[in-house]
Amino acid sequence: MNTIKQIEKTAKELMPLYTAGDADLPDRPLWExxxxxxxxxxxxxxxxxxxxxxxxxxxxxxxxxxxxxxxxxxxxxxxxxxxxxxxxxxxxxxxxxxxxxxxxxxxxxxxxxxxxxxxxxxxxxxxxxxxxxxxxxxxxxxxxxxxxxxxxxxxxxxxxxxxxxxxxxxxxxxxxxxxxxxxxxxxxDIHPGATIGEGFFIDHGTGVVIGETCHIGNHVKLYQGVTLGAKSFPLDEHGRPIKHIQRHPTVEDDVIVYANSTILGGDTVIGHGTVVAGNVFLMQSTPAGSLVTRIDGGVTIKTRETPICGAGI
Missing domain, CATH: 1.10.3130.10 (serine acetyltransferase, domain 1)
Structure with missing residues (x-):
C-alpha cells in the first residue's frame, strides 16, 4: 500500500473517533x-x-x-x-x-x-x-x-x-x-484552587505538589519534593470522583515542611509553627508548635521546645 492510500485508510478510521456537538465529551475535538x-x-x-x-x-x-x-x-x-x-x-x-x-x-x-x-x-x-x-x-x-x-x-x-x-x-x-x-x-505544581497566605516561600522547589483544596497560612516554607495531597476520595453513584469537597491539608501559619515529605487528607491540619522533618509521610493533624520526625519507619509528633532554623534536621 502506498502512502496516499494509507493516509486515506487512516483518515477513514479516525473519523468515527471524534464526536461533533456542544457537549464536553472525551471524544469531542478541541475546536473552540x-x-x-x-x-x-x-x-x-x-x-x-x-x-x-x-x-x-x-x-x-x-x-x-x-x-x-x-x-x-x-x-x-x-x-x-x-x-x-x-x-x-x-x-x-x-x-x-x-x-x-x-x-x-x-x-x-x-x-x-x-x-x-x-x-x-x-x-x-x-x-x-x-x-x-x-x-x-x-x-x-x-x-x-x-x-x-x-x-x-x-x-x-x-x-x-x-x-x-x-x-x-x-x-x-x-x-x-x-x-x-x-x-x-x-x-x-500548584493547583489554582489552592489558597495561600502571605510570605510564602518554596526553597529549591522541584517536585512540590499543592492540591486544589489546600489552605496554606502566612509565612509557610516548603522545600523540594513536598506533596500536600489527597487521600483516596469518595465516588458518586457513577463511579466518578465527587467534586468541590475538602480533599487536601490545611497548613497553618509559620509551618516549615522539609524535603520529600508528604502530607495527605482534607481533615489533616498542620498546627501553627509546626516543623515537619524530611521524608515524613503524614496523614494526621498536629498540635501547634509540633516537631514531626520519621524514626524507624514510624512518625513521631512531639512538642518543639526550641526554634529550628535552616535545613539542619
Missing amino acids: HPELDQVIEALRLLFDVLFPGRHIPEPADFKTFFINQLENAAETLQQEIEKALPFRWMGAADLHEKRPEIDNLYLVSTEIVNRFLDALPAIRTLLIEDVKAAYNGDPAALSYAEVKLAYPGLVAITSHRIAHELYKLEVPLIPRIMSEYTHSLTGI
Missing part, C-alpha cells in the same frame, strides 16, 4: 477553546506588570508603561475568557449541577477582566511579601534582585496568585493552563 499561546502571553504581560524589568527595559514613563501593559493583558484575557466561559455549563452534567448559559459572553468576560484588574494591587502586595520571605528564608540569596530574577519558587507563586484570582472568578480552563505551563517551567 482558549488559545494556549494567548493565555501564556497574557501571563507574561502580567508578570511584567507585577515585576517590571524581567523581560523588557525600563520605560521612559512608568504610568504609560502600566497602562499599555494592562491594556494588552486585558484585551488578551478578555478574548480568551470569552472562549472559556461556555465550559462552565458544558461540563455541568459531570458536576451534577445545572449552570445557566450566558447570553452575552462579551459583557460577562469584560466584567471578569475588570474585577481581575481591580485585584492586581493586592496581588502585588502579596508578592512583595513573598520576595521578602525568599530572601529572609534562604542564606544563599544575596539580593532581592536575585530572588526576583532566578528563584523558581517566586515564578510559581506569582503565576499561582494570578491563576487563583481567575479561579475565584470562576473562569474555566485558563487558570489550569497557566498553572500547568508554570509547572513545566519550574517543576512546581
Whole structure:
C-alpha cells in the first residue's frame, strides 16, 4: 500500500473517533477553546506588570508603561475568557449541577477582566511579601534582585496568585493552563484552587505538589519534593470522583515542611509553627508548635521546645 492510500485508510478510521456537538465529551475535538499561546502571553504581560524589568527595559514613563501593559493583558484575557466561559455549563452534567448559559459572553468576560484588574494591587502586595520571605528564608540569596530574577519558587507563586484570582472568578480552563505551563517551567505544581497566605516561600522547589483544596497560612516554607495531597476520595453513584469537597491539608501559619515529605487528607491540619522533618509521610493533624520526625519507619509528633532554623534536621 502506498502512502496516499494509507493516509486515506487512516483518515477513514479516525473519523468515527471524534464526536461533533456542544457537549464536553472525551471524544469531542478541541475546536473552540482558549488559545494556549494567548493565555501564556497574557501571563507574561502580567508578570511584567507585577515585576517590571524581567523581560523588557525600563520605560521612559512608568504610568504609560502600566497602562499599555494592562491594556494588552486585558484585551488578551478578555478574548480568551470569552472562549472559556461556555465550559462552565458544558461540563455541568459531570458536576451534577445545572449552570445557566450566558447570553452575552462579551459583557460577562469584560466584567471578569475588570474585577481581575481591580485585584492586581493586592496581588502585588502579596508578592512583595513573598520576595521578602525568599530572601529572609534562604542564606544563599544575596539580593532581592536575585530572588526576583532566578528563584523558581517566586515564578510559581506569582503565576499561582494570578491563576487563583481567575479561579475565584470562576473562569474555566485558563487558570489550569497557566498553572500547568508554570509547572513545566519550574517543576512546581500548584493547583489554582489552592489558597495561600502571605510570605510564602518554596526553597529549591522541584517536585512540590499543592492540591486544589489546600489552605496554606502566612509565612509557610516548603522545600523540594513536598506533596500536600489527597487521600483516596469518595465516588458518586457513577463511579466518578465527587467534586468541590475538602480533599487536601490545611497548613497553618509559620509551618516549615522539609524535603520529600508528604502530607495527605482534607481533615489533616498542620498546627501553627509546626516543623515537619524530611521524608515524613503524614496523614494526621498536629498540635501547634509540633516537631514531626520519621524514626524507624514510624512518625513521631512531639512538642518543639526550641526554634529550628535552616535545613539542619
